[in-house]
Amino acid sequence: MSMQIQKMMAEEIGGSIDIPDSSYEAAQKRYGDLGKWLKESLKSKSAQFKPHVFSQGSFRLGTVIKPLGMNDYDLDLSCKLQQGITKENYTQEQLKELLGADLEAYRLERHIEEKLERRHRCWRLYYQDGLKFHIDTVPCIPEIDHVRQILQERMIEAGEAKFLAEQVAQLAVSITDDRKPSYRVISPDWNISNPEGYAQWFVNQMKQAGRFLESMAINAKVAKVDDLPVYKWRTPLQRCVQILKRHRDIMFESNNDGKPISIIITTLAARAYRGEDNIETAMQGVLSQMGGFVKEQQPRVPNPVNPIEDFADKWRTEEGRRLRLEENFWRWLNQAKADFGALGSSGDIKYLVEQASEKFGTRLNSDELKIKLGSVASISAVGKGLADQTPKRPVDLRGGGRLG
Numbered sequence: 001m002s003m004q005i006q007k008m009m010a011e012e013i014g015g016s017i018d019i020p021d022s023s024y025e026a027a028q029k030r031y032g033d034l035g036k037w038l039k040e041s042l043k044s045k046s047a048q049f050k051p052h053v054f055s056q057g058s059f060r061l062g063t064v065i066k067p068l069g070m071n072d073y074d075l076d077l078s079c080k081l082q083q084g085i086t087k088e089n090y091t092q093e094q095l096k097e098l099l100g101a102d103l104e105a106y107r108l109e110r111h112i113e114e115k116l117e118r119r120h121r122c123w124r125l126y127y128q129d130g131l132k133f134h135i136d137t138v139p140c141i142p143e144i145d146h147v148r149q150i151l152q153e154r155m156i157e158a159g160e161a162k163f164l165a166e167q168v169a170q171l172a173v174s175i176t177d178d179r180k181p182s183y184r185v186i187s188p189d190w191n192i193s194n195p196e197g198y199a200q201w202f203v204n205q206m207k208q209a210g211r212f213l214e215s216m217a218i219n220a221k222v223a224k225v226d227d228l229p230v231y232k233w234r235t236p237l238q239r240c241v242q243i244l245k246r247h248r249d250i251m252f253e254s255n256n257d258g259k260p261i262s263i264i265i266t267t268l269a270a271r272a273y274r275g276e277d278n279i280e281t282a283m284q285g286v287l288s289q290m291g292g293f294v295k296e297q298q299p300r301v302p303n304p305v306n307p308i309e310d311f312a313d314k315w316r317t318e319e320g321r322r323l324r325l326e327e328n329f330w331r332w333l334n335q336a337k338a339d340f341g342a343l344g345s346s347g348d349i350k351y352l353v354e355q356a357s358e359k360f361g362t363r364l365n366s367d368e369l370k371i372k373l374g375s376v377a378s379i380s381a382v383g384k385g386l387a388d389q390t391p392k393r394p395v396d397l398r399g400g401g402r403l404g
Contacts, residue, residue: 003280006344008372009352010279014239016362017065017246019073024231027059027075030127030135034106038079043105045098049081053137056195061202062231063241063266068249068361072126073133078195080140080173087144087190092176092183099123099139121177121191143172143192151194151306158307164204168197168305197305199230202266206235208275236282237273241266243283243360247336250361258323260332264301264311268293271304280344287337291330347373 035053038046057076058064067073079099103123104116114126122138143151148169155165174190182189207213212235213225220228244265252259272289276282294300299310314320315329339359343352349366356364 002344002347005347005352005373006340007278007280008369009343009356010239010243010283010340012364012369012372013246013356013360013362014243014279016356016364017242017360018234018239019064019066021232023073024059024062024064024229027055027073027133030133031055031075031077033110034077034135034137035079037106037109038102041106041109043109044102046079046081046102049084052080052082054078054080054196056138056199058262058266060195060199060230061241061266062229062233062238063245064231065242065246065249068253075133075135076195077135077137078140078173078175078193079137080142082142085141087141087174087188088186090141091186092180092190093178095139095141096123096176096178099137103137120179121175138175138193140173140175140193143174143194147192148172151192154307155305158302158304160201160304164201168194168200171197171200172305192306192309194305198303201304202270203230205270205273206233206237208273209235209237209277210275212236212277236276236279237270237286239279240273240283240286241269243279243340244269244286244336246360246362247339248332250359251332251335252328255328258325258328260325260329261311264329267301267304267311283340287333287340291333294329349373 031053035051038044038051038053040047044051054060054077055075056078057074059075064073081095081099085095100116100118100123103125107116107125112125112127114128117124117126119136122136125135125137127133127135151172152165152169155168156162160168172192172194175193177183177191180189180191213233216228216233217223217225220232222228225233245262248259248265268290269286271293272286273282274285276285294312295302298313298316299308300312300315301310303309303311312326312329315326320326339355342355342359346352349369352369353364353366356362
């Protein structure tokens with residue numbers, strides 16, 4: 001029975017923090033409008049360079065969660081100028097200013113009141129109509145063939161399938177960053193990025209859930225799940241990432257700078273996922289295995305589409321040590337194990353509602369939970385898996401050092 005309770009609670013929490021399809025559609029409408037304007041407007045200086053605007057990050061992966069409090073949704077985009085601009089004829093600064101001028105013209109034409117904001121790698125636009133969110137747009141150009149070949153070889157060496165490495169490497173881009181010494185000069189030294197490739201890698205991890213995805217396609221009346229937008233898949237892996245991010249947000253609500261970053265959580269969860277077709281077993285597997293994918297040597301958390309890049313590189317910086325980033329990661333992971341395990345340790349409705357609110361920041365309806373639990377109002381049972389080692393009241397590990 002404890003497994004059933006844990007399954008129910010995972011589904012309830014995941015559903016409560018997910019955003020509706022209409023929010024994804026609103027975001028798509030916004031960046032679709034921007035992409036069309038950049039391609040077609042007579043005011044667009046980028047139009048001659050064949051701009052391609054695409055989403056990245058949680059909107060691309062289908063792992064967005066509702067913001068806490070009054071925070072905005074964060075929509076990350078890339079704008080790839082596909083022809084005419086190279087590292088040999090443009091500086092990073094020239095590329096960034098080119099796109100910045102277009103985004104300012106777009107802002108004025110669309111009557112967006114908030115000023116365009118300059119960031120290190122991107123430009124930020126704020127929207128306040130209906131769905132409150134900001135758009136971070138990173139200027140980029142296609143990476144050169146030689147670098148793509150190196151990335152492909154690195155992925156294969158790291159254990160990725162050759163067919164996936166070949167596809168992913170072709171999507172690599174060079175991005176602007178005003179912190180680079182070469183920012184204002186013609187130079188081959190640009191940062192490498194591959195948000196489209198990362199999304200493809202993440203999708204490949206999700207496709208381990210073959211039975212789940214087949215069922216999803218049948219229910220949606222499509223030939224295959226690829227015919228659906230990724231955000232509609234709602235796989236156990238996507239749900240795990242959402243729940244883990246929300247748990248992280250609640251635990252570090254008063255220490256935002258010190259929290260584990262989403263790309264680390266997402267990557268480690270995807271590494272640990274083994275194709276489980278329900279949330280509770282996927283979460284148990286992810287929580288028990290993801291720490292094992294943190295390497296002892298650098299790179300500690302390799303970027304799967306560029307294995308020499310370390311997503312945890314800030315852990316070893318002076319600021320990272322001051323913020324105790326690595327210690328906070330291990331504290332969070334152990335707390336997540338305890339808190340998720342506790343969801344299967346009791347059938348007391350009041351307790352479950354309290355845990356959902358305190359640990360996962362979501363309000364659940366106790367009457368609806370009673371119905372879903374059937375006629376059982378209180379179950380005294382010890383759960384399996386993670387819950388075996390978890391007391392009825394979860395242990396609070398927030399004050400300790402590195403654990404596990």
